[in-house]
Amino acid sequence: MTTQTAGDLLRHWRLERRLSQLELAGRAETSTRHLSFIETGRATPSRTMLVHLCEQLEVPLRERNRLLLAAGYAPVYGEPSLDSLAMAPVRDAMRQLLVGLEPFPALAIDQNWNIVDVNAGMALMLEGIDPALFTAPANALRLSLHPDGMAGRIINLAEWRGHLFERMTRGIEATGSPELIALLAELREYPGGEIELSLPAPDQVVVPLRLRHDGQELSFISATTVFGTPMNVTVAELAIESFYPADVATKKLLTSAPS
Template sequence: MNTQTAGDLLRHWRLERRLSQLELAGRAETSARHLSFIETGRATPSRGMVAHLCQQLDIPLRERNRVLLAAGYAPAYAEPALDTPAMDAVRAAMRLILDGHQPYPALAIDQNWTMIDANPGVALMLTGIDPALLQPPVNALRLSLHPDGMAPRIANLAEWRGHLLARLVRQIEVTGAPELVELRDELRGYPGGETEVVLPEPDQAVVPLRLRHEGHELAFLSVTTVFGTPMNVTVAELAIESFFPADEPTRKLLTDAG
């Protein structure tokens, strides 16, 4: 994104959300003329109007700060480090979820899929992975799809790869993050099967992860948990990926091992 002014940025996000000026003006309860003036720089929006338009466009908090700065205002959303006292309650909640999910795997990631924390159950997923991929910062998508990562052990690699890439593409559409675009391009270069959509079976509810492990084929369902009312960038970009057994043999094997 090579835009600089607040108007340019707002126009970019309006087009990303596939809205006309008239549609956004209706949502924001302003006139299309005034919105046009803001986008072209003929009108200077108040801090409240910038925040209001960002909300109507569902712009990520990190990018809302950028729009505010471009308009000449201070950022509204802090970005505290996860290990600061202000984040104690968030870390405690995250740890409670990870520990409570044992013996099943669960990991915490940031917006770029960097692994922040994990419970001991994740260890079974890391068997045989090249140690270089486990050097910080560890990227969860790279671990999954890299030929030296989990990929050789994933029985339904084409299906799982298609699922992860589709999620990443949707995330790029929402956030516009250039780091995710680079990650997508890297992942697309890995071997892994067909690039076309894999159609589900008639009775298939979700895409499972089918992982070969010590002579067994484990089946997992993944669930993503996010904080419901984020008020800073750090919290808004956190997520927990939890894996549940998708069949009884998997549940029994992990429960007995745990």
């Protein structure tokens, strides 16, 4: 994204959300004329109006700060380090969630899929991975699809690649993250067969992750948990990715494993 002015950035996000000026003006309870003047720089909006428009467009908090700076205002949303004292309640909540999901695998990630924390259940998935891939910041998608990562153990690799790439594309549309764009380009260069985005079978409810482990085939359903009503960039970009057994054999292996 090469735009610089607040009006340009606002227009970018309006087009990303596929809204006309009339539709956005209706949602924001303002006039189309005023919105047009903001986008073209003929009107100087208040900070409150800009935040209100960002809310209607569901602009990520990081990008809201960028838009406010472009308009000459100070950022509204902080970005404290996850290691800071203020973020201790978030760290505690995240750890409770991860531990509470054991023995099922789960990990905490940021918006670019960099790993923040993992639970003990992830050991099963991460075994055999080249240690070089764990160099900080270790990335969950790189660990999954790199030839020296999990890729060699994923039975439905082409299907799983297609699922992850679709999720990444949606994430790029939602956030505009340059890091995520670069990561997607990198991952597309990895071997793994033609990407499968086939129609689901009549009884299929999700795309499973099918993994080889000690001569067995394990099957997982993935789910994502985010923090509600985040008020700073750090919390807004955190998520818990968890993997639940998709069949009886997988559940039996996980729940019978020694703690």
